[in-house]
Amino acid sequence: MTxxxxxxxxxxAPASCLRLRPVRRRLGLPSTTLVAVANMIGAGVFTTSGFAxxxxxxxxxxxxxxxxxxxxxxxxxxxxxxxxxxxxESGGEYTLLxxxxxxLAGFLAGWVSLLAGFTAPIAVAALALQAYLFxxxxxxxxxxxxxxxxxxxxxxxGVRLQAGxxxxxxxxxxxxxxxxxxxGFGLEHVxxxxxxxxxxxxxxxxxxxxxxxxxxxxxxxxxxxxxxxxAGEVRxxxxxxxxxxxxxxxxxxxxxxxxxxxxLYAAPAAAIAGHEDVGAIAAEAIGGAGLRRxxxxxxxxxxxxxxxxxxxxxxxxxxxxxEDGYLPxxxxxxxxxxxxxxxxxxxxxxxxxxxxxxxxLLGYIGFTLGISAAGTVIGLLVxxxxxxxxxVPIPGYPVVPVAFVVLTLSAAAWMALRLxxxxxxxxxxxxxxxxxxxxGRRRHRAGP
Numbered sequence: 319m320t321x322x323x324x325x326x327x328x329x330x331a332p333a334s335c336l337r338l339r340p341v342r343r344r345l346g347l348p349s350t351t352l353v354a355v356a357n358m359i360g361a362g363v364f365t366t367s368g369f370a371x372x373x374x375x376x377x378x379x380x381x382x383x384x385x386x387x388x389x390x391x392x393x394x395x396x397x398x399x400x401x402x403x404x405x406x407e408s409g410g411e412y413t414l415l416x417x418x419x420x421x422l423a424g425f426l427a428g429w430v431s432l433l434a435g436f437t438a439p440i441a442v443a444a445l446a447l448q449a450y451l452f453x454x455x456x457x458x459x460x461x462x463x464x465x466x467x468x469x470x471x472x473x474x475x476g477v478r479l480q481a482g483x484x485x486x487x488x489x490x491x492x493x494x495x496x497x498x499x500x501x502g503f504g505l506e507h508v509x510x511x512x513x514x515x516x517x518x519x520x521x522x523x524x525x526x527x528x529x530x531x532x533x534x535x536x537x538x539x540x541x542x543x544x545x546x547x548x549a550g551e552v553r554x555x556x557x558x559x560x561x562x563x564x565x566x567x568x569x570x571x572x573x574x575x576x577x578x579x580x581x582l583y584a585a586p587a588a589a590i591a592g593h594e595d596v597g598a599i600a601a602e603a604i605g606g607a608g609l610r611r612x613x614x615x616x617x618x619x620x621x622x623x624x625x626x627x628x629x630x631x632x633x634x635x636x637x638x639x640x641e642d643g644y645l646p647x648x649x650x651x652x653x654x655x656x657x658x659x660x661x662x663x664x665x666x667x668x669x670x671x672x673x674x675x676x677x678x679l680l681g682y683i684g685f686t687l688g689i690s691a692a693g694t695v696i697g698l699l700v701x702x703x704x705x706x707x708x709x710v711p712i713p714g715y716p717v718v719p720v721a722f723v724v725l726t727l728s729a730a731a732w733m734a735l736r737l738x739x740x741x742x743x744x745x746x747x748x749x750x751x752x753x754x755x756x757x758g759r760r761r762h763r764a765g766p
Contacts, residue, residue, distance in 0.1 A: 345551050347558045349487060353627050354544040354566035356490045359497070360439065360624030361446035362538025363574050364617050365594040366680065367581050370531045372592040377582035379523060380531065384578050387535035388571030393722035394691055395542045395567040399560025400712040401698040402546045404705075406555030409638035410435075410547040411694045416642075418697030422755055427690050428639050429751035431547075432666075434686035434744065436632030439540070440625055440667035442679050444468055447621040449595050450614045464671050471626040472664035489623050496616040497573060500601075504580030507604035529732030530681070536729070537684035538574065541624075542567040543691070547631040580604075629667075633659030644758035681737055685730050686744035692726045695719045 345353075370380045407413050410431055416424025444464025451463060545552060545562045552558050581596045585603035590596045601613035633649075637656040640649035649659045670679075699719055702710040712719060734741035 343551055343553045343555070345548065346553050347562055350545050350552050350558055350562040351565050352487050352490045353548075353631070354541060354562055355494070355570055356623040357541030357544040357627040357631060358539060358566060358570045358624075359493070359573065359620050360538075360541070360628075361443040361621055362535070362540075362680070363577055364450070364597045364620070365442075365446050366534045366538050367578050368590045368593040368596040368599075369680065370534060371582065371587060371590060373527050373531055374524075376523075377587060379528065380582055381575065381578055383528060383531045383535050384574050385571075387532055387539050388567070388574060390532075390536065390722060390725050391539040391542045391571065392564070392567050393718050393725070394695065395563040396560070396713045397695045397698055397719040397722055398543045398546055398691075399563050400710065401694070401701070402549050402559040402563075403556045404701065404710050406549045406552070406559060407638075408548050408550035408634045410543070410635050411690050412635050412639055414546065414694050415697050418701045419693070421759075423693060423697070425639070425644055425755045425758065426748055426751045427693065428635050428644070429754065430686055430690045430748060431632065431635045433747050434683050435540075435635075435690070436628050436663060437666045437670055438674075438679050438683050439537070440468060440628050440632075440663070441670040441674060442537075442683065443621045443624045443628070444667070444671050445675075445679075446594065447618050447625075450598055450617045450621070461672050465668050467622055467625055468629070468664050468667050468671070471622070471629040472660050474626060474629075489619065489626075493616070493620050493623055494573075497577070497620065500613060500616060501573070501576040501580060504584050504600065504604060505576065507584050526732050526736050529729045530736050532729040533684035533688065533733045534680050535684075536688055536726070537680055539567075539570070540683070540687050541627070542570070544627065544631055548634045551634075629660060629663060632663050636663070639758075644755070681733060681740035682743050685733050685741050686747055688726045688730045689744070689748070692723045692730075695723050699723075 367380055367384075370383060371377065374380050374383070401414055401418070405414055405417055409416075409428070412424045412428030412431065414424070415427045441464070444467055447467055448460035448463045542563055544566075545559050549555055549559055552562075577597075581590065581600045585596075585600040589603065590599050593599060595614075597617050598610050598614050602610035633656045636645055636649045636659045637651055639645040640647060640659070649656065649662070651657070651659075698710070698712065699716075702712060702715070707715070730741070
């Protein structure tokens with residue numbers, strides 16, 4: 319049976335979309351929401367505040383950045399939900415931009431997803447997992463720990479979809495219970511020992527520094543759009559896609575603000591500024607070495623489920639690009655899951671893991687993904703103008719989508735001014751996709 323929501327899709331969609339292998343819609347609202355939650359709660363929330371505090375100098379301003387970042391993510395979730403309900407197909411920004419703006423825009427978004435959207439974030443989560451579990455205490459290189467985690471996640475999802483999703487959901491629920499328990503325990507100890515000052519005088523609020531921190535925070539919130547990457551496998555997509563994104567975003571925003579209130583106010587500011595394992599440092603400040611070990615295990619569990627979610631989601635983009643002729647045919651699925659694409663994703667993430675450092679990746683990912691997300695919402699506005707409010711209803715139109723685009727691009731512009739190296743690397747990633755698109759376009763025209 320043809321899904322009526324896909325009838326009349328914009329003509330810009332690649333013709334080979336008609337040859338997509340039929341995929342059963344097996345994921346309901348709980349699984350879709352939990353995958354998004356698992357994808358969001360990863361390395362960013364457990365590492366960013368240390369770098370942000372060194373950048374901004376005031377815990378209150380850092381916490382404000384987390385609140386503002388959650389608001390921006392909610393604007394994005396509402397906008398993406400409207401677009402995904404109109405185009406409920408897998409492939410994420412690749413599919414959405416191909417059908418709203420141009421196949422080139424879609425390809426570049428897919429290329430960005432390959433590198434900045436999943437490969438680099440998986441490596442970031444693995445790097446943070448190493449830092450929380452062992453720090454510098456290992457006799458061997460800690461990259462082996464991250465490598466093992468990535469391979470385990472690939473094995474979990476690379477064989478059979480349903481088994482991987484069930485295990486993922488169980489672990490995510492366990493993780494959420496532990497994180498909520500940590501927040502409750504930590505908030506009881508906030509302010510029991512006065513934090514040590516880093517600066518003799520409180521530094522003034524600086525918009526540029528705040529904008530850079532927002533880009534870092536946006537990486538921590540990335541994943542609110544997870545459902546659009548496997549939308550073709552979601553039951554009742556017109557209802558469940560936008561609901562899953564909004565529910566996940568609101569829930570995770572509350573968790574993030576609570577966690578960072580604990581991190582920033584339960585430990586001496588001088589102890590966490592500039593450090594990546596802020597959760598472990600805060601735990602030791604309020605409960606000693608024993609609590610630090612417990613929190614390190616909780617965070618490691620959270621980071622592994624984030625790795626697992628991204629290893630599951632990302633390859634759906636590459637599978638779709640392969641179906642359209644822009645990537646090699648072996649990326650396509652031969653069973654219930656795109657195994658070849660999953661293991662290729664794992665291999666790329668392991669390569670980045672061994673070659674990069676955590677702090678270098680945070681800004682690059684946030685900047686590059688921000689541009690891609692803003693472009694996708696611009697595509698939503700273009701589609702709304704073409705088809706009208708009846709076919710493309712948008713909550714809070716035009717304020718919600720326009721505010722998301724303006725805030726996201728403004729933060730990216732400030733970062734480009736203050737950290738041109740990381741922004742330049744992000745723009746270079748986008749530019750590198752142009753010759754690949756030209757090559758893939760020739761292969762697409764030549765046919766299989």
